[in-house]
Amino acid sequence: MKILSLSMLAGASMMLVSEGVWAEQYLPEIASKAPYKKAYAEMLSYPDWVSKAQGTASPVETVSADGKRFTVGHMCKPHDCADNQLIVVFNADGTKSWGLLATRPAEGEAFSKQLLGDPDSVVQGLLNKSFADNNPED
Template identity: 80%
Template sequence: MKKARLSILAGSCMMLIAAGASAEQYLPELASKTPYKKAYAEMLSFPGWVSKAQGTASPVERVSVEGKSFTVGHMCKPHDCADNQLSVVFNADGTKSWGLLATRSADGEAFNKQLLGNPDNVVEGLLNKSFSDNNPED
């Protein structure tokens, strides 16, 4: 009888462990745990040349659109400008910025473009113009 109780208890424990392992998980919980935490942080980080603004660049331009002034700049990854570029627009007083990160796809043909900072249509137009001006063949 004692062995039967132990077997039932052990089986119950195993079922609880199995149930806990298959319980629903949510992204915020998962992203805060090892090993997911590191992978999540890496996904959100930018390459050093972007996050540290250490790229090859040309002089910035001051432009005015619809009565608003902006400063527009462009840089690229040193020694890999053809495949890794960033255009940035700052508002007139430099307190807000938006970006367009363009990285060439693995097939070497098209750029993958990522808008940064949620630009409006005017700013998005400036970012696209900066990219086009610096990539006349693409």
């Protein structure tokens, strides 16, 4: 029984030491080291149809909002438009863009929406309107 108690105490001590070491690490440190580095990069990457702008698309539109002109485009994943969409808004001279990436895990489920580029409320309105126009049933 004494050996069992010592084993349990040693195990508990190792857990405490392990947790203490872990508490002293920070996200920038672990995100730059294996195995975290790969997982972190995968989290920030987008599918090729998004990152390479190689999706199925409709013609872009020029719209006005809040006294400014914008170009709005809609694109979706080839052969899976119903569940994977990207709306992009460019400023008038094309030097700034914002997006709304909308994906859903299965047909009939709600979209998960991710804003890209930190859009203000005017641009968010354009993104949401374009999404709604292209998804009248959602």
